[in-house]
Amino acid sequence: MALAASAGCAALVLVIFLITAAFGNRVLEVAGLKADDPLNVVLFSSGVGFAILQLLLGIVGLAAGLTIRSVLALLVLLAIAGGRGWKSLFRLCRETARDLSGVFKSGVSKALGLVILFFLGLEGLLSTSPLTGSDAMHYHFTAPLLQIGRPEQPIFWLTHAFFIGLGHELIALGLVLGGDRLGLLLIFFGGCLTAVSLFPIARKWMPTERALAAALTFLMTPMVFWQISTAGSPDIWMGFYAVLAALAVGQAEGASTRRWLILASVYAGAGASIKYTGWVLPAVIILCALWITRSILWGAACSAAALATGVFPLLRNLLWTGDPFFPFLSRWMGRVAVNQFAWESIQADVHSHAFSAQPLHVLYFLAAITVRGADFGLGQYFGPAVLAFLPLLFFCNWRSRLVWAATALWVGMLLANALTTQMARFLLPAYPLALALALYGAAAASREGGAFVRFGCAATLALFGLFCLASDTLYAKDFLPVSVGLESKVAFLNRMAPDYQAATFVNSALTQRTGKALIFFRHSYYLRVPYEDGDPGESWMMNPAVLANPQSLLAFLKEQDIRWIVKSPEYPEQLANVFEECEKEGLFIPEEQTETETLTGSSRIYNMRMAVPITLMRVAN
Amino acid sequence: MRTFQKLGAMLFLLWLLLINVLYYAQFRELAVSRLPWLAHVWR
Secondary structure, eight states: OHHHHHHHHHHHHHHHHHHHHHHHHHHHHHHTOOOSSHHHHHHHHHHHHHHHHHHHHHHHHHHTOOOHHHHHHHHHHHHHHHTTHHHHHHHHHHHHHHHHHHHTOSHHHHHHHHHHHHHHHHHHHHHTSOOOOHHIIIIITHHHHHHTTSOOOOOTTOGGGGGOOTHHHHHHHHHHHHOHHHHHHHHHHHHHHHHHHHHHHHHHHSOHHHHHHHHHHHHHSHHHHHHHHTSOOTHHHHHHHHHHHHHHHHHOOSGGGTHHHHHHHHHHHHHHTTOGGGGHHHHHHHHHHHHHHOOHHHHHHHHHHHHHHHSHHHHHHHHHHSOTTTTTTTTTSOSSOOOHHHHHHHHHHHSOTTOOOOHHHHHHHHHHHHHTGGGTTSGGGGOSHHHHTGGGGGGSOTTOHHHHHHHHHHHHHHHHHHHHTOOGGGGGGGHHHHHHHHHHHHHHHHHHSOHHHHHHHHHHHHHHHHHHHHHHHHHHTTTHHHHTTSSOHHHHHHHHSTTHHHHHHHHHHHTTOOSEEEEOOSOOTTOOSOEEEOOTTTOSSOOTTTOOSHHHHHHHHHHTTEEEEEEOSSOOGGGHHHHHHHHHTTSEEEEEEEEEEEEESSOGGGOEEEEEEEEEEEEOO | OHHHHHHHHHHHHHHHHHHHHHHHHTTHHHHHHHOTTHHHHOO
């Protein structure tokens, strides 16, 4: 049954892909852009299609709300607008299949193809398991879930709700049409598209077998494995758009093909629409366009193209808060009073704990991402290949525009990250390009550098391959039973989803009762009753400076129609005094109590659990 | 020229060795948390 439902969702993803690719193909035909290879045309088409689809979903979501009816109408309209693009798409798919049969001629290619299929299958299966990713249960899926069905509104009690970009609209599309399974499968599909778009880049730089090895290395890298299967974060879409932007710049070799720079800007804008950090993509592409064309006019045209696909989330935040990058510019602009505790919590959330802007530390960060990854936002899960093969970049052909574009995008994202957050995890969109360049260097050096270099590169990759096989399968072990239907969804969520037991308790306790609940646990995706987050670190509204006494707290609760307090197990430190005072004065009346078990520690892969007593209290009238 | 090439290759191999050792060493804690018997082998 689980497999049948997953197959249904996979079929839906395929239909969405075909619609977007046909529509994108039609757009490219109208724009007069024809790529050099059928696979590239399909990739460029789907990139344009998804960029426009996510933008339209954002507009419809804000204006009317995403419902089954509005989403289906949008997809049907895109399918019709695809027109002749459908015919071209099927022809291109046939040509691509013919090309690919040539790719898998040799025994090595066939073996690599089988391993790629194994990892894709594993990642696909994992992405069909119920949502358990921590950030996804906190906001990537929670905010879209709260927004769908009605015109989108700002959620001031969830700080991260303002980080919702157009990638989250694809999650919302999944939630509307097929639930979190479809949302996760769409993210997995974004990962597949990224791996497939890495292949033609790698193929331009190295023999086919090595290009396949590059795609395989990307797919089995623990960071990618986690991000495209269970994490529930849409960041991989930015990686897809970044690779397409590089590929498009690579196509713009002559003056007559400068329109590719506009297309590259469209992809860069689409990447920027995923999250704030993505704005480095349009910045780099516009600099590339200015460098290549030496024309302000082309630079302006590229800027307009990037803004068209990327600016929507900024406009929405400007409308809601007066700050397009809310809350990061709120010191200078905006009309929302920023709660200092939430601001500090956001700062801690987007900076690695070893962050420092000292010039020497920035240099140290660049080297330590890989080998001291735990200090810098999980950089160790990217593997050693990029750092290990870094010295071999000298062997790349630096006369190629594609090499320059890929390097500029990679270095741009790396430097922006090093100077602002030093969170390696945010470098996922740069990883496919960095990996392709590093493996290009290794391939070129292996050709020219003799047996020692060849052996060193092969041994490093083989060792990493074995490490990935072991760690990925070990990680998958916890998810496979539910994916193939051997474990029930509830049993799996009880075991793997943080705060699921707390959410279940609140759901059952408040189903028949009216009024919102104020909660203090982070992972609220599975709550199905009205609620607000009470943690001053997660809510702009829970300001300890304002809620300093029981009277102001009670007035706030009344204003928000909050009638229930879910204490689990203690109150946040900054608000503990006032809440405890209310308890002592009998203003919060305990009604139900239970003890739950939840995952704790920095990551659930350590499998650390703790018991959490939860008390449901009624707010006295 | 050939000597320089060999020296470069040797230096690169040493670099690879360093990166690989540093890279895999950081997973000890995680590996032992999932596979406790590893603590006896990987000290």
